[in-house]
Amino acid sequence: MSQESMSQAHSNLFDTDVLIVGAGPTGLTLAAALALRGVRITVIDRLAEGANSSRAAVVHARTLEVLEPLGVSATLIGRGLRAQRFTIRDRDRVLVPIAFDKLPTAYPYTLMVSQAVTESVLLERLEALGGQVRRPCQLAGLTQDEAGVTAMLDDGSRLRARYVVGADGMHSIVRESAGIPFSGASYGESFVLADVRLSGGVPSAEVILYFSPAGMVVVAPLPGGLHRIVATVQEAPEQPSTAYVQALLDARGPERERAVVHDVLWGSRFRVHHRVADTYRAGRVLLAGDAAHVHSPAGGQGMNAGILDAMRLSEGLIKALADDQSSLDTYGSERRPVAQQVVALADRLTRLATVRPGLRALRNAVLSLLARLPRFRRQLAWRLSGLSYR
Numbered sequence: 001m002s003q004e005s006m007s008q009a010h011s012n013l014f015d016t017d018v019l020i021v022g023a024g025p026t027g028l029t030l031a032a033a034l035a036l037r038g039v040r041i042t043v044i045d046r047l048a049e050g051a052n053s054s055r056a057a058v059v060h061a062r063t064l065e066v067l068e069p070l071g072v073s074a075t076l077i078g079r080g081l082r083a084q085r086f087t088i089r090d091r092d093r094v095l096v097p098i099a100f101d102k103l104p105t106a107y108p109y110t111l112m113v114s115q116a117v118t119e120s121v122l123l124e125r126l127e128a129l130g131g132q133v134r135r136p137c138q139l140a141g142l143t144q145d146e147a148g149v150t151a152m153l154d155d156g157s158r159l160r161a162r163y164v165v166g167a168d169g170m171h172s173i174v175r176e177s178a179g180i181p182f183s184g185a186s187y188g189e190s191f192v193l194a195d196v197r198l199s200g201g202v203p204s205a206e207v208i209l210y211f212s213p214a215g216m217v218v219v220a221p222l223p224g225g226l227h228r229i230v231a232t233v234q235e236a237p238e239q240p241s242t243a244y245v246q247a248l249l250d251a252r253g254p255e256r257e258r259a260v261v262h263d264v265l266w267g268s269r270f271r272v273h274h275r276v277a278d279t280y281r282a283g284r285v286l287l288a289g290d291a292a293h294v295h296s297p298a299g300g301q302g303m304n305a306g307i308l309d310a311m312r313l314s315e316g317l318i319k320a321l322a323d324d325q326s327s328l329d330t331y332g333s334e335r336r337p338v339a340q341q342v343v344a345l346a347d348r349l350t351r352l353a354t355v356r357p358g359l360r361a362l363r364n365a366v367l368s369l370l371a372r373l374p375r376f377r378r379q380l381a382w383r384l385s386g387l388s389y390r
């Protein structure tokens with residue numbers, strides 16, 4: 001038997017080369033990147049339809065750079081809004097101004113675009129490359145041996161893959177089945193989110209993180225004249241009302257000129273954890289995105305880190321399928337420390353935003369002093385935009 005036909009016969013023992021569990025932004029990015037390179041993939045998601053809610057609304061410069069080979073960056077930019085500035089403020093006082101417009105990248109801004117749009121652009125690309133998402137289809141568990149992984153699906157069927165990637169979010173069954181601990185803890189507070197129509201008070205094209213004794217609030221512009229509001233609260237309501245969001249902004253946002261909330265188009269709440277998987281690989285099982293790391297949304301890094309994981313993992317898997325297994329360890333050894341840095345940055349921002357009232361003046365003084373240093377501002381811009389992870 002020739003080498004080619006042996007490898008064909010070997011490949012036929014498997015239903016797919018890579019099974020991707022989860023069609024969120026991480027799974028869709030990985031699927032499109034592998035489909036682009038001709039890898040046999042199967043993508044499953046337990047939901048009957050993709051979620052169409054707003055959720056993560058920030059796409060950073062580095063993410064647009066790494067998505068270039070997929071040919072989706074221009075489409076995303078066309079559907080988003082460019083924010084060139086990020087400021088940290090204590091009510092009206094600017095403590096830290098960060099400019100993205102001088103960054104050495106083709107994308108010197110933060111792109112504001114709803115996660116539903118990001119997912120639909122990635123899905124369109126995957127479908128154009130001949131891929132599809134099998135749904136509803138839930139993974140119930142897995143077992144692996146030296147040659148491959150057997151996935152048990154909720155309809156009782158089995159699927160045999162050479163590799164399985166858990167892009168199945170925070171409560172990852174892939175991570176659990178592989179016995180990988182998810183070390184970390186939870187924040188006491190919950191987060192409230194709302195996409196609102198707003199007038200007055202806040203500058204356009206700027207993402208603002210307001211610190212206040214009552215807690216933090218982020219106000220960010222979205223396409224279509226909307227604003228995204230994110231705040232930490234003790235107990236978030238299931239659906240924030242217009243009056244609720246108005247009270248948040250009155251207590252924490254601009255004081256000189258009131259920002260007036262006209263209506264809430266979408267709202268949600270969630271509890272935040274800061275956790276990183278102890279390893280990103282257990283044999284032929286790999287983790288990416290929220291399945292591998294979760295943290296506070298301060299700094300808007302979550303989905304971005306997942307997309308960067310996916311692009312890096314696609315390279316590792318392509319090499320592994322050509323018999324270079326070490327590339328999979330390199331994936332984890334590169335991306336896990338990045339996740340730890342991202343978790344630490346989000347944690348620092350969250351703690352700074354919520355210091356006790358007695359420490360507030362000291363915090364503001366230290367931050368204002370640091371903000372005078374161009375190096376400090378530049379480093380923060382590089383970290384937030386993701387360019388420091390190049």
Ligand SMILES: Cc1cc2nc3c(=O)[nH]c(=O)nc-3n(C[C@H](O)[C@H](O)[C@H](O)COP(=O)(O)OP(=O)(O)OC[C@H]3O[C@@H](n4cnc5c(N)ncnc54)[C@H](O)[C@@H]3O)c2cc1C
Pocket residue numbers: 021022023024025026027044045046047055056057058115137138139140167168169170172173193230268269270288289290291297300301302303304306
């Ligand atoms: C309400 C809300 C608001 C958010 N707001 C922000 C924000 O403002 N800023 C920010 O940075 N991040 C935010 N996030 C987090 C952000 O949405 C995530 O970081 C991002 O979605 C991670 O992408 P992912 O693809 O790794 O995982 P997910 O988007 O969680 O996708 C996982 C997918 O796996 C599927 N799945 C799960 N289990 C199985 C299974 N057993 N079998 C098959 N399929 C399965 C799920 O259906 C899902 O589609 C928010 C999240 C929520 C829920």
